[in-house]
């Protein structure tokens with residue numbers, strides 16, 4: 001099977017998977033606590049794997065030639081990740097304390113903006129800047145963690 005040697009297409013697929021899981025969570029919250037718990041656990045697992053892959057498999061391999069331009073992107077994305085993970089922690093606490101989670105649409109809007117930035121700015125630049133061998137190495141790591 002020949003697959004394009006690019007990071008963007010793989011992350012696109014994972015982004016839509018995460019968005020579907022969040023849609024599912026939003027739906028399940030309406031149905032009650034036990035459904036919400038299962039659905040949250042699936043969403044949380046996939047989202048945390050995704051962020052792990054981005055920060056530990058992809059960003060660590062990126063050493064831009066144009067340092068000011070290149071490195072500008074990573075703090076933006078990492079700051080977003082911290083916001084997202086913090087929100088997830090709050091939801092986890094809500095669930096442990098048998099509270100309904102709130103602000104789902106707020107996180108959804110945030111995630112959409114975040115992934116659009118990655119898909120239009122970050123990953124196209126990375127695919128351009130990295131050589132084939134670096135990309136192969138990163139893709140191999142992505143595929144150890146993420147299932148499509």
Ligand SMILES: [Fe+2]
Nearest residue numbers: 054077081118
């Ligand atoms: Fe991200």
Ligand SMILES: [Fe+2]
Nearest residue numbers: 011054115118
């Ligand atoms: Fe992402």
